[in-house]
Structure formats: structure tokens, C-alpha cells
Amino acid sequence: MKKDWSLYLKDTANTLRYHAAIRQYIASDLARLVGRLDGEDDRVVIPPEADYRIRYKTIPIRLFDDEGKSGSSFRPMDDIGDGDNRLTYGESVGVEDIADLLLRQLELPELHHRRAAAVPMRDMAFSAVRPAGILPLLDKRQTLLAAIRRRAQSPQSSPHIRKEDLRFHALTEDTSNTHALLVAVMDVSASMQAFERRIARIFFYWTRRFLNLKYPDVEIHYVVHHTQAFEVNEPEFFTVEDDGGTVLSQAYRKVQDILAHFGGADTNVYVLHFTDGDNRPTDREGAKSAAWEVGARAHLFGYVEIGQNPEPSPMLEWLGKAGPPFRAAAVHAATDLYPALRHVFSRRGRAAKAGS
């Protein structure tokens, strides 16, 4: 009798369980991973909690090079293993695994805004008519009209409804011409050092991934600024290096230009600004009023400020209290990115301030 070994395939089950365990670790370590992912180290090492036992610190000699891997009844005792007795099990965790967990938690606020037409969604509806279909979808009115039309054209033809008169409802994709617009604004002034820029780019990287996944119809415009603001394309945005001081009002004016040009009355507008908040002092009031004007047009104005300074800038402080559509978050370290993302991309805005 030949045994059916396909009943004994356990490798997949083991692997799935292992991956589920890894996902738990990723979930518990998400803040660190989100802020770290830019290709330098995408491995999450399963912490030693997963594999510990009572063992010696050092093992002086090795009795055998291990062998049992090629089968036999059991594996070599790893105690007689190598001198460094600590086995670290590292498992590569790619962007996708993290994206999967992170992006599921984010959403755009106010999607069901009172202006119903503003939702940039694809919808299906029985809005078309065609001459073939199933009887339950018969469009009686159009069928009757078709029969009348035929009779009008050739009066000698049958007065009854004929097969060629039948008209049916047809399912069509309803693509509304309303849309949503996101303006990503990044500070590239001299005060944004390598670290700050890296964090800013990771922030926008996740933003883009998130939008691509959940709201692929959102149109993204990229703006970089120092004392002046420029609209750039996506590759430029993620690579540009620049210099100079900071004038926030310039950036907001640029955003207004873009909104005036691309945004209709029923456009959902989202603005995200990533800066170190190191604004020119003379621009303080100007920036406020410019931000206020942008905010009046936007459904979401996310302001993320990065800096080693524990004191928030006047702008952050003011926006933090400004209420909807403003959402402000402070980022001091890479691990603050995750709460900042959750704060900005939540339906209602998460309680209190993200970061710190």
C-alpha cells in the first residue's frame, strides 16, 4: 500500500504560524520599523525571548562539527555548537510586511463630507441601456419607446413588441469628475539636516504608499520650499537637496496657487507640510494668515514639525490649537513618525499630540 504523504505536509502550516508570530513582533515594533525603513536595515530580528534556555556563557571546545542536518534521528545538540553560543534568529522583514500593517491603520479624514459629490470614488450603477440582457433587467419604458420608434419608421411593421425592441439596464462604471488633491509640502532649507530630510522623505514615502493603496485617484502635487517655493515632480521631490532660510508664507502661497489652478469647488483638498518650523521671525504673522487661508480651503491640513528642540515653534503651537482642519504633530526621533502618521491620517485626529 502506498502511503499518501501529501497528508503529512506540515511545512506550510509551520511557516504560516511562524509568519504570524513575526507579524506580532512587527506590530509591537512598528514605531521603530516605520521610521527606519529606507533600505539601510530592513531586518527585524526576532528578539531572544523567542529562543532562550539555560545555557553556558561560553563553550570552550567543540566536540563535533555538526552533522545531523542531513537527516538521522535528531539534530545535533547545539550546545556542542560554536563558541559564541547565542543563536540569533533574524528574519528579513520587507517594506511590504510593514506597509501592510501600517497602511491598514491610516485613513483620510472627512471622506464622507457633507458635499457628497466630493468623494473621489468609483461607483457602479445601472445607468446605461443596451439591447441584450436578462429579463429581470428589462427596461420597460425604453422597450416601449423603441417599439414606438420602429413603428414610426415603418408603419406596416408589427404593432407588437418584437425581440429587437427589447432594452435592458446595463451596469456601468460611474466615474465622477470630482476628485481629491493632496499637496505635499517639504521644507528643504539649510536647517533641515540629513537626518531631518531623511525622516521627511520617509514620511512622504508612507504617505504616497498609503494613498496609492487606498485612494489611488487622489492627485498629488509636490512642493519644496526654502525662502521660495517650487512645484516639483515626484522623483525630484524625493531627491532634491537645497539650501537657504525658511519662509513658510511663501510655501503656503504656492499651495494656494496650486489650489486655484487645479482645485475645483467640489475638490477634496489635503495639505501636508513637513518642516523643522524654523521660520524667519518676520514671517510669523504672514505665515499664520497664509496657513489660515489654505486651511479655509482644505479638508485636512497636516503640519508635522521635526526638531531636536523640545520646545514647539510658534507655528506648531498655534496650529496645535487651531482645530480642524489643522492637525499638528511633533517628531523628535524616527520612532515618532509612526504616531505622527497615525495622528494625521485618522478619521478624527488622534487625541492629544503625536510624538514626544
Place this chain on the structure above:
Amino acid sequence: MNADRLWDAAITLGFHPYPVSVERVPGRVLWAMGAEQLPFRFAHWIFGRDQAQMDRDERPRFFVLYHDPVRLLLDQDATPLEEAWWLARTIGHSDFFRSNRLMDHSFVDPLRIRRAHAAQIREWETELGQERVSTWIRHAWSIRDYPELLEIIARAGAQLDNWERSLLELLAAEIRQQRPFAHTRLVNEGWSAYCRRIVSREISGSNGLEVARREALAAARRTASSLGAHMFSEIHRKQGFEHARKVLAVSDDPAFAQQHLSDDLLHTWYSAKAGTEQAARAHIVHQLATLGLPRLETEVEKNGELAIVHLVEDRELEPAELKMTLTSLHTLYRRPIRFTTVIDGQRVTLRFEGGRLVQTRYH
């Protein structure tokens, strides 16, 4: 070398194996078995991790199940030569299993028991949730080297649910069942490699050159099987085959090494210098006897507190892992635990109570 003639050759040469059945198996089955160490075991993510580790190193190509008949599970893609190569070894394993006094011959099928265990654990998982059962197994896994301990906890642990108690007992039973094999690894592997060596010498066929090449490679590796085969070959040469069979019948690893690890082998294998053979041998025997595990003495006190003393030789324990293990142990036991050892040259007692380390006392 060809599989059909192997068996006759082995019997003629004086081996007394149980019959060996060869089964062709998908490689994936062997892969999972290798990670689980014991075939048909319960499911746990730890095995998935070990699978991943094996995938990086090398996947197993065959697996031997000790029973009557001994079953050789062979990768279904194995070539005829590979089949003969592993069959020759399995005949040696089978002979060992039949002859060695440490082996359990009660013929309770360990596979059947493990399947029952797995089914039981699956049932618990359905009933209580995979997460809960899996966590309990993970804690128990940290003291898998000490089936005594597991049994003590099952017996004296506080407020254990029935399933928790049973799981510990079940795990301890699996480990106990495997222990004799761990204590006879050198003998077992050595005898099987030796069997293959002399059998394959006997029936060199058209692929004799390839067999000789493989033999030479295997003999040159510093593995348990290679060392054991060297030792048996020496006994055979000096005292005859029947004496080698006697050694096979009565030895476990420490005894085998104590009596038959010659000075020559110590020199070539462990580069022992003249005059230090005694110490080197003693060290190896000790390591084989303890399986390289720290020795612990445990006692349950009248108030239910578990006192464990590490019988310190000259080596200290890995402190971070020790603390994690003890935390797990405490989670399992749910009563206070005391552990005495030496950390950084100082004798110290760690006390766990209420779910955490509460006291570190230096003596």
C-alpha cells in the same frame, strides 16, 4: 553500490538489524520533520522558525524512524546511489537500535503517541485559542532540556488548569522518549557510519569510485559519525568484530568515549598534546554525559517554593537568557522560585515572586 545487494552483504558481514523499509517521501515532509526533530509532532511557530533556519543551511534529505521495522524516509528525488548510500547507514542505525541496551524495545509506537499528542494539542487550540496554547508551549520550551523540571511543575505548580498540566507532562514525555538517543549519539552515528563503510567496501560496483570519494569526504569531516566510525574501526582491528558488537550493545556515549577514545584519536581529532590525554578525555566524557547542559539540582520546599541550585563547575551561565528562562519558569509554576548560581564570580540567588524578579542576593 546497489540497494538490493546491500542487505545481504550486511547480514553476511555479521550485522543484525531489524528489517528496514524504505519510503519515498516529498522533500517538504522531511524538511518539516527536521525542524520538528520528532516527526508527526504538534504544531508550533518555533518549528517554522527552525524550518527557515534549515532552509538557509541545508534541508534534510532523509530521516530514520526507529521502530520495528526501522523506516528510512527518503527524499523522493534521491538518486539510486543516494538511496543505497543512506540505506547502508540505516542498516547500521537499525542494528544499533536492535542491539543497544539503552534502546526502548517496548514497541510502543512513538509516532502514534506523538500523533495523539498533536491531536490533543490541536483540540486545546480549538477550545482555548491558538494564542494561549502557543504561549504556554513557548514558556515550556525554554526548559525543554530539563524534563524533570517540567514534571515537577506539572506536579507542584499552583493553580494549573488541567490542560496546562497535561501539556507539560506531554512535552516532558516526548523529551524523555528522545533522551536515550541523545545519550548514544556517538555510538549510534558511529556504528551506522562504520556499517556503511565496510558494507560499501564489500560491494563496490560500477560507481565504486564515487562511493569511495563520498566515503573519504565523510571520514574527513569532524562529525560524531566520523569519530564514532574511527573508534569502532579501531576496536574491530584490535579486538575483532564480535568485540565491537559487544561494545555496541552495552555502551552509551560517555562509557564509549571513556574506554575507547584512544590517545591517537585524541591527538588527531582534538590536537591533544602528549601528557594531556587524560584530561582531554575526561572533559569529553563529561560533556557527553551532561549533553553539554548545565546541571541543576531542584527541590520543592514545604511552602511550595521551588529551589534550584546550579551545580557550578567552572563555567557560568548566560545571565540574560537565564533571567528570561526563569521568568518563563515562574510563569509556568505560579509560585515563588529561587535560583542559585554564580554570576561574574559571585555566588548569587535570584528570587522570583509575583511574576517578576524580586530579589538578587549575593552571598
